[in-house]
C-alpha cells in the first residue's frame with residue numbers, strides 16, 4: 001500500500017543531508033564541548049558552527065542563539081524567564097487564545113504565581129491585530145508573546161507590526177516561531193522581535209533540539225541551572241548531534257525557502273480546492289492566503305475527526321485532527337473554537353500538512369480517497385441523516 | 393491504540409442503518425467528546441428482533457455501537473437492560489482508558505430506545521431502570 005505522510009506540522013523526516021552530518025558527530029566528534037582536549041575543541045567548533053547557521057537564518061547575531069531541548073523548553077524559558085526577571089516592573093502578560101499549549105500552559109502556571117494574562121481573541125481567520133495588542137498594553141505589561149504562525153490552521157500573524165507596537169511601548173516581545181521557521185522569511189531585527197522560539201524537528205532536523213533567540217541586552221532568569229554551557233544561561237551538556245543537524249537543516253531550508261514555498265503553496269491550494277469542490281459541506285479553516293505554504297485545515301460537517309483519521313490511515317494517509325477524541329482531552333481544539341467554529345464542526349476537522357517529500361500525486365491520491373471515506377462516514381452519521389431529512 | 397476487534401467493528405460495523413417505524417428509538421450525545429449515537433429497535437413479544445444504529449463519533453464510539461447492537465440482537469428486553477458499557481468494551485478486547493467514556497454512549501442509547509418503547513406502549517419502566525449519566529462518569 002502507498003503510504004503518504006501529511007503530518008509535517010507534527011514532525012518531519014530528517015533529510016538525508018542532515019542525517020549525514022549528524023552521524024559523524026555521534027561516532028567521531030563525540031567529545032564534550034566543554035572539555036579542553038582536542039575532542040572537546042572539535043565538538044565546540046561544531047557547536048559554534050551550528051550557532052552561526054541558526055543565527056544567519058533569522059538575522060540574529062551568533063551570541064543571541066541559545067540551544068535548548070526543543071520548542072517547549074524555549075517557550076517555557078522565554079515566558080518564565082522574562083516574567084520572573086521583570087516581576088518588579090509589572091505583572092501583566094499579553095498573548096493570544098490560539099497559542100500552542102507550551103505557551104498557554106506556561107501562562108496558566110504564571111497566573112498561579114500572581115501574573116495576570118490577557119488572552120487576545122482572534123478573528124474568524126485566526127488573525128490578531130497590532131491594534132488589539134496596543135489596546136491591551138497597560139503600565140503593568142512586561143511581556144507580549146504571539147506566535148508567528150499557528151500550528152493547526154497555519155495562519156501567519158502580523159509579527160513585524162506587532163513588534164513595532166511593542167517597541168514603541170518598551171514592552172518585551174516574544175514569538176513562538178516553531179511552525180514558521182523555514183517557511184516564513186524571518187528577520188528578528190526588522191521584526192523587532194526580542195525573543196524567538198524554534199524547534200529543529202519541524203524543519204527536517206532531529207527531535208529533541210531547539211533554540212531560543214534572545215536579543216542582546218535582554219535578561220532572563222535561567223530555567224535550567226547547572227553547568228556553564230550556553231554562556232551560563234542554559235545548563236546541560238549540549239545535544240551536539242541534534243544541534244549540528246539543526247544547523248545544517250536550517251541552512252538548507254532557508255536557502256531553498258523561496259522556491260519550495262512556491263511549490264508547496266501550489267500543492268496546498270490544489271488540495272484545498274479539490275477538497276472543497278469534491279466534498280459538499282466542507283470549509284477551509286484559517287486564512288486563504290496568509291497561511292503556511294504546507295498547511296491545509298478543513299472541517300467536514302457531520303463526521304468526526306478521529307474516525308476520519310483512522311479511515312485515512314487504513315488507505316495509507318497520515319494526517320491529524322482537532323477532534324477531542326484524538327487528543328485524549330475532552331474538548332475539541334482551542335484554536336478551532338477560538339475562530340468561532342461550533343463544537344460539532346470543530347470535531348470534524350482534518351489537518352493535512354505538506355512537506356518537501358510530498359508531490360502532486362500525493363495530493364491527487366488524497367483527493368481520490370477522501371471523498372469515499374467521507375461518504376461512508378456520513379452514511380453512518382445521525383447528524384447527516386437529520387441534515388438530509390431537514391433539507392427535503 | 394485500538395484492538396483488532398475494535399478496528400474490525402470500526403471498519404465493518406454491523407447493523408448500520410435505520411429501521412422505519414421502529415418500536416423504540418434513542419438518540420444520545422456525549423457532550424464530553426462530541427460522539428452522538430442513534431439506535432433503532434424492532435421488538436416482538438419482548439424480544440429485540442432487529443436493531444440498527446447511526447453514530448457520529450470516534451473509532452471507539454462506532455465500534456462500541458456496532459458491538460452493542462450485535463450483543464442485544466435476538467435478546468429479550470430483560471437481557472438487553474443488563475448490557476453495560478464495560479461488557480461491550482470487554483467484548484471488543486478492551487478500550488484505551490481515555491476512550492471508556494465513549495463506550496457509555498451505546499449503553500445509554502440502548503436504554504433510551506427501550507424507554508421510548510416502554511413509553512410508546514404504556515409499559516411501566518422496569519424496577520431499577522436507570523440510564524448511565526455520561527457527564528458524571530469517571531471511567
Ligand SMILES: [Zn+2]
Nearest residue numbers: 325425450494
Ligand atoms: Zn469518542
